[in-house]
Amino acid sequence: GQNIDQPTEMTATEGAIVQINCTYQTSGFNGLFWYQQHAGEAPTFLSYNVLDGLEEKGRFSSFLSRSKGYSYLLLKELQMKDSASYLCAPNQAGTALIFGKGTTLSVSS
Amino acid sequence: DTGVSQNPRHKITKRGQNVTFRCDPISEHNRLYWYRQTLGQGPEFLTYFQNEAQLEKSRLLSDRFSAERPKGSFSTLEIQRTEQGDSAMYLCASSSSTGGTEGYTFGSGTRLTVV
Numbered sequence: 001g002q003n004i005d006q007p008t009e010m011t012a013t014e015g016a017i018v019q020i021n022c023t024y025q026t027s028g029f030n031g032l033f034w035y036q037q038h039a040g041e042a043p044t045f046l047s048y049n050v051l052d053g054l055e056e057k058g059r060f061s062s063f064l065s066r067s068k069g070y071s072y073l074l075l076k077e078l079q080m081k082d083s084a085s086y087l088c089a090p091n092q093a094g095t096a097l098i099f100g101k102g103t104t105l106s107v108s109s
Numbered sequence: 110d111t112g113v114s115q116n117p118r119h120k121i122t123k124r125g126q127n128v129t130f131r132c133d134p135i136s137e138h139n140r141l142y143w144y145r146q147t148l149g150q151g152p153e154f155l156t157y158f159q160n161e162a163q164l165e166k167s168r169l170l171s172d173r174f175s176a177e178r179p180k181g182s183f184s185t186l187e188i189q190r191t192e193q194g195d196s197a198m199y200l201c202a203s204s205s206s207t208g209g210t211e212g213y214t215f216g217s218g219t220r221l222t223v224v
Contacts, residue, residue: 033212042113042200042215043152050210087151096142096165097213099151 002026004100006088011106012078020073020103022088033097034062034073035087043087043099046073075105083107113216115201121222122191129187130219134203141184142213143176144200145169152200158184159206191223 003025012018024032031050035043049055049064049071061074073086085102092098114133122128134141139160144152155174156166160181170176173191178184188195198220202213 035212042217043213044215045212048210048212085151096154096157098154099144101149102151104149 002090002092002098004088004090004098006086006100006103008101009104009106011108014078014080014107014109016078017074017076018078018105020075020086020088020105022071022073022100024069024071024088024090024100026069026090026092026098028093028095029066030091030093032062032064032071033089033091034071035089035099037085037087037102039084046086048091078107080107080109113201113203113214115199115216115219117219118217119220119222121224124191124193124223126191127187127189128191128221129185130199130201130221131183131185132201132216133183134201135214136182137205138203138214139181139206140204141178142202142204143184143186144202146198146200146218147196155186188221191221193223196221196223 006022033048034046037043047062054063059076064071085104087102088100089097116131142157143155146152154167155170156176158178173189176186198218200218202215204213
């Protein structure tokens with residue numbers, strides 16, 4: 001089985017930086033996905049980390065430490081449209097993705 | 110490519126009725142997944158197919174639930190004798206066999222309300 005832990009809710013203001021943490025315990029670890037889900041919509045792919053370190057993609061970056069079972073998603077220059085749920089999903093070899101409960105981020109002006 | 114398509118978008122049914130949902134994946138993807146999501150929770154895995162073979166089923170998939178992918182293309186998820194606890198968003202996703210760096214592509218879901 002898997003254990004995935006991420007904060008339930010976070011708040012931030014426009015223009016700020018926010019870091020959403022995810023810790024996980026899983027066997028056969030094969031990388032970690034982050035997805036974004038706006039209310040009432042489908043999850044959409046944000047990032048995939050296989051190796052340790054930081055991967056940057058525009059305003060969003062994702063970090064992975066395999067030895068610590070830890071990842072974070074870093075969102076810079078926050079915009080109102082970034083208000084959404086952010087889902088952490090460690091990829092376990094040979095099985096379907098299991099998602100965390102998600103972190104609901106509210107961005108205010 | 111039109112992405113992953115799910116029908117219907119919304120379904121309201123009375124307790125005890127049977128319902129069936131359909132998912133059409135991205136045509137090049139040979140893996141298809143079903144998830145259930147309730148308010149404030151992440152998607153919960155139900156089952157997945159590689160081509161027409163159902164490779165994994167979650168414990169959440171009680172005997173009232175059945176999924177098929179007869180020709181390795183579209184899939185159906187049927188819930189028999191629906192209960193109020195079945196009210197949720199049912200999400201379908203597809204991926205290539207490697208999954209890899211592309212992840213899953215999700216459909217917009219079918220929202221089921223059992224009254």
